[in-house]
Amino acid sequence: MAEQPKQGQPRPIPPRRPLTLRDVSEKSGVSEMTVSRVLRNRGDVSEPTRQKVLLAARELGYVPNRIAGALASQRVNLVGVVIPSLSNQVFPEVLQGISDVLEESGLQPVIGVTRYSQAREEEVLYEMLSWRPSGIIVAGLEHSEASRAMLAAAGIPVVEIMDVNGTPVDSMVGISHDLAGRRMAEAILKAGYRRIGFLGTKMPDDHRARKRMEGFEAALRDAGLAVQARDFYDGGSALQKGREMTAALLKSHPDLDFIYCSNDMIGAGGLLHCLEQGMDVPGEIGLAGFNAIDLIQGLPRRLATMDSCRREIGRRAAEIITAARSGKALSRQVIELEPAILPGDTIRRA
Amino acid sequence: MAEQPKQGQPRPIPPRRPLTLRDVSEKSGVSEMTVSRVLRNRGDVSEPTRQKVLLAARELGYVPNRIAGALASQRVNLVGVVIPSLSNQVFPEVLQGISDVLEESGLQPVIGVTRYSQAREEEVLYEMLSWRPSGIIVAGLEHSEASRAMLAAAGIPVVEIMDVNGTPVDSMVGISHDLAGRRMAEAILKAGYRRIGFLGTKMPDDHRARKRMEGFEAALRDAGLAVQARDFYDGGSALQKGREMTAALLKSHPDLDFIYCSNDMIGAGGLLHCLEQGMDVPGEIGLAGFNAIDLIQGLPRRLATMDSCRREIGRRAAEIITAARSGKALSRQVIELEPAILPGDTIRRA
DNA sequence: ATGAAAGCGCTAACAA
DNA sequence: TTGTTAGCGCTTTCAT
Numbered sequence: 001m002a003e004q005p006k007q008g009q010p011r012p013i014p015p016r017r018p019l020t021l022r023d024v025s026e027k028s029g030v031s032e033m034t035v036s037r038v039l040r041n042r043g044d045v046s047e048p049t050r051q052k053v054l055l056a057a058r059e060l061g062y063v064p065n066r067i068a069g070a071l072a073s074q075r076v077n078l079v080g081v082v083i084p085s086l087s088n089q090v091f092p093e094v095l096q097g098i099s100d101v102l103e104e105s106g107l108q109p110v111i112g113v114t115r116y117s118q119a120r121e122e123e124v125l126y127e128m129l130s131w132r133p134s135g136i137i138v139a140g141l142e143h144s145e146a147s148r149a150m151l152a153a154a155g156i157p158v159v160e161i162m163d164v165n166g167t168p169v170d171s172m173v174g175i176s177h178d179l180a181g182r183r184m185a186e187a188i189l190k191a192g193y194r195r196i197g198f199l200g201t202k203m204p205d206d207h208r209a210r211k212r213m214e215g216f217e218a219a220l221r222d223a224g225l226a227v228q229a230r231d232f233y234d235g236g237s238a239l240q241k242g243r244e245m246t247a248a249l250l251k252s253h254p255d256l257d258f259i260y261c262s263n264d265m266i267g268a269g270g271l272l273h274c275l276e277q278g279m280d281v282p283g284e285i286g287l288a289g290f291n292a293i294d295l296i297q298g299l300p301r302r303l304a305t306m307d308s309c310r311r312e313i314g315r316r317a318a319e320i321i322t323a324a325r326s327g328k329a330l331s332r333q334v335i336e337l338e339p340a341i342l343p344g345d346t347i348r349r350a
Numbered sequence: 351m352a353e354q355p356k357q358g359q360p361r362p363i364p365p366r367r368p369l370t371l372r373d374v375s376e377k378s379g380v381s382e383m384t385v386s387r388v389l390r391n392r393g394d395v396s397e398p399t400r401q402k403v404l405l406a407a408r409e410l411g412y413v414p415n416r417i418a419g420a421l422a423s424q425r426v427n428l429v430g431v432v433i434p435s436l437s438n439q440v441f442p443e444v445l446q447g448i449s450d451v452l453e454e455s456g457l458q459p460v461i462g463v464t465r466y467s468q469a470r471e472e473e474v475l476y477e478m479l480s481w482r483p484s485g486i487i488v489a490g491l492e493h494s495e496a497s498r499a500m501l502a503a504a505g506i507p508v509v510e511i512m513d514v515n516g517t518p519v520d521s522m523v524g525i526s527h528d529l530a531g532r533r534m535a536e537a538i539l540k541a542g543y544r545r546i547g548f549l550g551t552k553m554p555d556d557h558r559a560r561k562r563m564e565g566f567e568a569a570l571r572d573a574g575l576a577v578q579a580r581d582f583y584d585g586g587s588a589l590q591k592g593r594e595m596t597a598a599l600l601k602s603h604p605d606l607d608f609i610y611c612s613n614d615m616i617g618a619g620g621l622l623h624c625l626e627q628g629m630d631v632p633g634e635i636g637l638a639g640f641n642a643i644d645l646i647q648g649l650p651r652r653l654a655t656m657d658s659c660r661r662e663i664g665r666r667a668a669e670i671i672t673a674a675r676s677g678k679a680l681s682r683q684v685i686e687l688e689p690a691i692l693p694g695d696t697i698r699r700a
Numbered sequence: 701a702t703g704a705a706a707g708c709g710c711t712a713a714c715a716a
Numbered sequence: 717t718t719g720t721t722a723g724c725g726c727t728t729t730c731a732t
Contacts, residue, residue, distance in 0.1 A: 068709030086442035239648025298589025418725030
């Protein structure tokens with residue numbers, strides 16, 4: 001049963017058992033404990049010993065086993081991040097903000113995707129909490145009872161992000177989507193538009209889009225007006241849907257003078273349609289979206305939109321986690337950011 | 351030192367120690383071992399016992415500790431996925447394919463982002479391997495020596511994806527970007543275009559974009575032609591950059607009759623520019639991109655492009671991992687997918 | 701069908 | 717500065 005290096009054979013995956021600290025200890029002639037100290041830069045180790053250990057570890061190709069480490073130390077450098085989708089353009093940017101901050105603290109984001117389903121969210125949270133992360137960042141304030149219970153009982157910082165219209169389990173960082181809708185409505189009314197349509201997503205669980213719409217309608221009501229026409233989409237290319245829905249809306253309601261879209265992609269599609277029809281934008285018809293995504297920079301007109309502060313939200317949320325971890329026992333923070341209106345070229349200047 | 355609920359104070363993080371199997375065991379009056387069996391659906395447990403345990407676990411809000419479980423069982427339901435970026439539209443779709451397949455097998459993807467840096471990739475891989483995942487999926491074939499060594503020594507299935515122009519550490523699933531560039535060049539030449547320009551990304555480490563360009567140029571050379579003009583971009587809105595770079599390219603080389611872009615966003619920007627200038631697309635000038643992203647469905651013309659098979663690549667890669675895990679000891683698979691040309695409306699019909 | 705004992709690979713706490 | 721000991725919370729294995 002002696003090991004027999006077969007030369008000339010394509011090297012198979014090494015059947016070796018994974019290396020342990022003990023292997024490094026034996027190879028370097030230093031105790032496991034000291035090896036552990038060197039590998040974690042902890043405690044005082046003499047420079048010669050340090051070098052011996054480092055060399056042995058490198059030569060063996062040792063990769064520490066964090067599972068054992070985490071169990072022994074009761075510390076995990078993981079932060080759970082739970083978001084509805086990765087294909088939404090918006091969430092990767094939040095993630096960017098999060099990982100920018102976490103990286104500095106040696107924390108690692110672990111991403112879970114819920115597909116806008118509370119049931120799936122519950123599963124994802126359960127799965128994440130079972131790894132005993134140092135904190136959880138989760139999009140939105142609407143969760144199942146079980147999810148809220150898990151989060152509250154986890155004994156770690158929990159930050160709910162993107163939205164502040166509701167009651168958080170622990171901390172929250174976001175914008176008021178109700179206010180965002182209202183503000184946009186006010187800007188539109190101030191610019192003189194009166195016959196207003198709405199295009200949105202059908203997603204029954206996109207609570208933030210819903211809140212924007214509700215805020216928008218509330219502001220119109222305050223001015224004695226109402227949305228004249230609306231339509232909702234579900235799936236497919238948002239740009240194409242924006243085109244089609246705008247075309248349909250203007251056909252059934254030719255007198256509309258503004259269309260408020262629940263996101264920039266829909267708005268961009270609408271804008272392309274209107275321009276191709278030779279309509280005067282923003283004179284004859286105005287348009288607005290939401291999010292301020294990068295894309296709108298390249299459109300024929302800069303679509304009016306609102307900054308959703310995604311990156312900043314990510315940064316702030318991550319900072320709450322890192323602060324809590326380094327002992328600054330605060331928690332229960334509530335941070336409301338101010339979404340700015342970017343009027344672009346698709347709303348008449350007042 | 352009695353606990354003293356301070357009312358009116360913001361509730362601090364619950365100081366309770368996390369629950370363990372023992373807590374469930376005590377509450378249910380069943381041994382830890384049997385509790386463990388129930389919670390994992392393993393072995394034979396009588397129905398009454400089962401119910402007792404489940405009830406106790408639910409009432410306590412017990413979440414198992416996977417760290418301990420993984421250490422004891424030497425099994426981890428994690429699969430590392432290492433990609434260059436999340437903001438590229440393309441990678442989230444690969445991820446979608448991956449998680450569709452993994453989900454069925456109870457495996458969980460863990461995402462790492464390299465920002466197109468090999469040094470960062472090395473760190474990310476080290477970090478991931480330290481969690482002893484059941485497999486690793488990594489984008490691209492170009493890695494540092496240390497990364498390749500780590501992957502080879504990890505003793506788990508490794509799948510390199512997106513590209514097949516190179517030698518994998520273990521398995522690979524992707525398309526030939528060299529071939530993709532060639533095929534597009536051939537289609538363009540066949541349609542009668544001769545004065546061809548190129549717009550790409552500056553990213554020095556986007557090897558796949560580079561290989562496409564090289565294949566493209568090789569095919570032109572075979573036809574006795576060469577790229578007449580080229581430009582590269584870096585950062586910012588790709589749509590806007592596509593616009594600007596196309597404008598600049600056509601200004602300095604007004605006789606170009608085709609522009610091949612290294613991705614659809616650049617191509618879309620170019621298309622919008624050309625149409626706004628009143629140019630005849632595809633008669634006067636043709637355009638093509640790469641990836642077949644959703645967005646192009648909503649453009650004024652369907653941009654010519656090539657399907658990069660992202661979803662399928664993700665699925666196949668994940669299947670290799672799940673197959674290896676369920677004992678079907680294969681490994682070392684090489685799967686080359688065929689990228690189809692989608693001529694759209696921006697290449698003249700032959 | 702259920703339980704008891706051993707130990708996964710590492711680190712905290714203490715000893716030398 | 718270095719080493720020893722005793723677990724971390726669970727699962728494997730074997731006994732009952």
